[in-house]
Amino acid sequence: MNSWRLTFLLVFWSGIGFSQIPDIPFEQWYSIKYYATVRTDGKVFSDRNHLVQGLSGGQLFLPANGQFLHPGTLMLDTRYRSMQGAKIRTMNVYQNQFWYLDESKLWSNAWAGRRALSHHLPQAKSFAGGADYRFLVSDGTSLEYIKDSLTLWQTKLTGEDVKAIHYARNTFWILTVTNLYTLQNHQLQNYYSGDGFTSLALNDTSIYLGSEKGYYHWNKRAKQPTLHTKLPSVSISAIALIDGHPWLGTNQGVFTPKPDGTYAYFQGERWLPGDQVVSIAQGPQQTILVFTTHGLAQLSKQSITLQDKAYFFENQVRARHIRNGFNASLEGMEKGNLATGYLADADNDGLWTSMYLGSQAFRYAATQEKQALENCRESLDALERLYTLTPVPGFPARSFERSSIKSQLADSKVWQNSPQPGWTWKATTSSDEAIGHVFAFATVAELVNDPNLQAKAIRLLDTLMNHIVSHDLYLVDYDGKPTKWGRWNPEYVNSFPVNVGDRKLNSSNIIGMLQTAFHFTKKEKYRQKAFELMKKHGYLANLARPMNEIGKAPDNADEHSKLLSEGWNHSDDEMYFLGYWGLYRYAFNDTLRSHYRKAIIDHWQAERPEKDATWNFFTALTGTQTFDVKESIWYLQHYPLDLIDWRIQNSHRQDLRFLPDNFRKQTTSQVVSPAERPMQRHNRNTFILDENGTGQSEFSAGDTWLLPYWLGRYLGIIKAAPSNHSLLFSN
Template sequence: MMVDAAPLFLNLLILLPLLISAIAEDTYYEYIFSSEEDDIPTTPPPPHTTLSARNQIPSVSTSQYNVLATADQKIVFQNKTTTETERWEWVTDLSGAWGGVIDAPITSLAYSPSSELLYIGTTEVLNFWDEKTSRFSRIGGNEGLPMRNITSLTVDDEKGFVYIGTTEGLILYRPSNKQHTWRYFAGPRYLPDDYIVGLSLNPTGSLDILHESQTTTLKPTKFTLSKKQAHFTNMLNERHRRTNLVSDFPNHDSDNDGLWTSLVLVSSLLEASLTSSAAASDSASYFLRGLTLLNEVPNSPGFFARSVCAPEEWGVTCGNQDAGGDWNVSTHPDYQNWFYKSDTSSDEAVGQIFGLLMSYKLSDVPEDKKTAKKLLTTIVNNLIDNDLNLIDPLTRQPTLWGRWGPEEVNNNRQWSDTRGLQSLQIVSFLAAAAAVTDPTHPDQQKYSTEFNRLAQEEGYLQNLLNTKITTPIDLNYSDDELTFLPYLTFFIALEMLEENKTGTTITIATAPITSSLERTFQFVRPEQSSLWNSIFLACTSILPSPLSDKDRNQIINDIIYNLETWPLSHIDYETRNENRIDFNWENSSSRFGETHSESSKKIAPFPANERRQFRWNASPYAITDGGSNSVETDPGAFLLPYWLSKYYGLF
């Protein structure tokens, strides 16, 4: 198959991210929980609220009636003036197969004066009665209700909220909000006990949640995304810095310190570029120093470590026996008694090239730009000199996953599922190296020659057309991250090459990479990922066939939704959603051979704050995910798509 030459539009390419039409940033609600053990309120709730508990007969007043549920399976409407019964309806009795307009035994009632709706909690669904029309309706799992076994109800008419207590958590129903209609709060991230006995709305607008032996208070708090960004930036600065690398808290090493650090590095660069913030610029320099350490400590130019450990950290925040990893002592004279973790993977290569390219492009510190250029070109030149393999300095063999040469990519059956991925990565690496190299430098010819070999002789541009593996048993969400970052790396490099008028043949990769990006995004779009979406829009902003306004705005809305529903807490609390009634199971097996482990990929997954996903290398569809309840993940997964969206004027 022949690959089209570079489109003519590239000759006129000028990327103006800040001039892209923007959608205004709005306020939204975050939900702040606090608990008090064994402190059950003894005073009754205010008259405008409903406190329901077990063994109570549910009753409530509407504008016309006193309504109560009776023991003989009826809902009764009494005249408020005469107290005479004017009407009653049957409640369904499943044991006798006797139907009624109410689905199941009534556990709670609450009335909304503004909408004139009577909400009826049952053991199966949420029913409601419209006082204007006297008609009953139902809301079950198909309509979005997350959980059955309702125990209590109360309405915040001012906000348009309906709070629903259940035996397995708290539900918030917002009938007038089409995107944030339902929220489900359960598990240790939110509640000390999922069994809710009663609810009480306070005059201040907060909600008291009554459990068996304690109460929890929920305070809906208005937020903006900029306020949330500030929250995560403070978190990053206070608890997630270790030896110029980003780290979980408590601090420790990981296998991919370079990749995770690159995300916060680029976030800081984008922030500094947009806001001229000295703090953001300093943060970018700090984390660039981390990528530099990964390159310098192994004392082998062109090789970079998974992680490094300073002498005072060894055995404390890194290098612990239970952490594993291939640790080696540095031979660099400036890093005596330092350790580095080897057998470096493609994850680290993707992070290094992405972070170094963006540092060269955006840094306002001349020395940082110089460092980034030197490291990036040294890495790529080292790969070219070693048949596109990352050579471990101790074994003198390619690392397990650091292989981009045709021998592995095209001819090794065990690499068949990464054929497109590795091809895309190495093409983006070559483009990045060319972009930071002077047009007249001899290395430009080196990069063009290597690119031409891969494109014309080895079929790499055809390989990358179908980068995304869609076979269900081989879906790897980590590979999505290792795909989208190279997409962005390539298009950023392309912009720089056009600005510099660099005459390189690498630009002919634009058409196949564009086709690959569009295909990949088609598969991941239902995830509503703020990072995939923002990268897609950043790249497609320079394509010859722009998206329709409707399509583009929907993608932006999904970015905002994902960022708004991203959890404020990054502690790895366990989440369990298997008992929910508002989803369908994915029928296909996962790559681990599991069935009934994920929700259907035909629709969007649960919002981020109802699942356990703090990085972009994990499945958003996972239904149940265990956690330690004690480790806080760094906030790079929020900060990068936030600042990328701001940089490209998406909101």
């Protein structure tokens, strides 16, 4: 959505409730990739028939069998038998038709093959067409201007190497490493001199000249260019003007300027087969063809709504990310090949599934869709089995699997045989799991209008909380000992210095958990325990402590406190905000709710730089009218459709303003777009710039995107949009 349109819509955001933001279509970018079997060079173009053809190593190729998330390959173009074996030196597009150059002639297969002319530069390697089928040809040092096989003009550029020839403004433009020349009326003139020039693109209003140190830009009135160096990648290897808009290729991806002065950056195999860009051209149907040393990318965009995107992601989860009812990752893929890999177990299977279950509860509450109800049922069954497969009443496993593959499971030493034959379960359950479960059980109990599911959710909630209260506010494992992280006991919580985050976090979580348990079970023991913790042990003061007081443990603190406070813990953020559902929504009274509201908004103020729709929408639970709606829509719109863990690099970028090392680990003044940063869940630092992914994993959208979207829909922040729920892309 254009920023001015969104700003206009925000004018209506007022009053006690939330005026819904219309789900206006936006441009969703995605990439179709075609890999080459050998290293490539040369060029790629598209003609009037929307055919894509390229030249590499003297051979013509076509992209074949590519779809979004299902890469194709580059195949030899064998359609014209007369061209097989031809020593084609380069190709170009003139009057929207392909033209080819060899050691003696220049021709096209269009116009019934009539268009062909001779030249006299046996080592010719570049050309461009001008008016009335006149062409300028170069072998790097010599220039020959021809029409109908007649030489109209020629010259030699001593000591220079022609990099590119273009025709615009009734003029030929010739670029060498050190000079930009014009040729008009047989007069060669120097237009601009410098060094390290690499590429050129121009039209009637602008000139873009690429160099090893950035790019130069002349607008229509400028006599001297502006040199741009604050770029995602500085050394420019290719430029194309597409619909008047510049696209610039480098050895670290491709980028294009945005109206706000920043750049949209496409780097890594989320977007490109290789980062070293060879050429760029306009493709069919408003696509961008980016030819790299490892293949071709067709950068595409489609006008969709957030609701369209939601159903695309709903299909992604159901097709590839459900393991025994869990919301799981697809691991072990062969370089992004979705037909390979396996559904992996994870320490936080219960947490990721709880977040997905919450999304489906919000979806059902917003739409009453039967499939959302069935998804809730299946995920709740998976969470229930976490309790029934362990021998300890009320103690949930982290995960479970069939015992036949126990030896293949990560951390196999913590996997235990279940009393139920044929199954194994993972021990050492953490507070992450517990707060996730309580959140999920509460959303089902409150929002899913199915008596059986509601009763099951409340029973499981009571089962978990009874275990915790009965075991002195610990999760006690099969060995009779508390787990490392399942601890809410005052002796543990208050052992931390007041500025260590775990003291605040655990206090906030357990009060929210106890309130939730009391709200749905009405068992007085939960209410009594919560007030005991707040009045006798200072948990209200703990959870209300401002975030600006949270930091590193003092020098005299114990080693455990120091370890847990080396930097901002983003996994804690996820636990806080999931816990805020029960903390605020099920507050015992209005006085407490007021305290909670202040604490939540204070925490959100610290999270605002991340522009995460999840934190923003959970903050909206408090009724505040300020929770960064524009940034939330930005997050949802810019989140990529490709959720594979490709290698992503941003730390080299010159267009970012880097910050000194800090406790929060915020690396840049502004968070990088989700489309440009490494793939991650909400529990990781969104300011991480680099990730050496290998395409072995695909994340589920169930917790990363569907949770904030459907929460926004449920709260009435985002308006429903017309949709036929059809798949927009093959995934």
